[in-house]
Amino acid sequence: MPQQQTRNPEPGGQLDWWATAPLPAPGAGQVPVPAPVAPTEFVPGPAAEFVPVPGRQFVPGPEPVPATDSSIEVYRAVQRSAAFQRIRHSYRTFVFPVSGVxxxxxxxxxxxxxxxxxxxxxxxxxxxNVAWLLGLLQFATTFLLAWLYARNARTKRDRAALSLRWDTQDQLR
Structure with missing residues (x-):
């Protein structure tokens, strides 16, 4: 574990725990890419730290796949679908009036x-006094509205949105 900084750094200096290799000046070549790091695991206890996991190697994930014209068309078709419009309508009919109130x-x-x-x-x-009471009611109202929003989403939109998501992913395969 890095030691805690005990004094202020010199002007323009870096703190110990922020210290990194300096970047080269512009035009001085490319910045080196850091080597892959072995996967680590958190070990709880008095000296909690991340330790390397023996026998495992770092495997980079797959490269992101660029969107194709067909996938763009799938998402546009979903956006125009009646199911998507119902989900958006349900969202708007709850959020806009409640936000206004x-x-x-x-x-x-x-x-x-x-x-x-x-x-x-x-x-x-x-x-x-009345000001304290109204101020505390602001907090109560905030929590009440968060609960109402979560309940509304769970009962009216989540199942339909999940179904639409699975249908969309099936079309993209």
């Missing part, structure tokens, strides 16, 4: 702070 609720809170400070200072219970 939440934005209006937030702007109401900000406007109330600016326009009615006396009302916002009115105590509700002990040291909690």
């Amino acid at each position: 939440f934005l209006a609720w937030y702007l109401f809170y900000v406007a109330a702070q600016a326009a009615a400070p006396a009302l916002m200072r009115r105590p509700v219970a002990g040291p909690v």
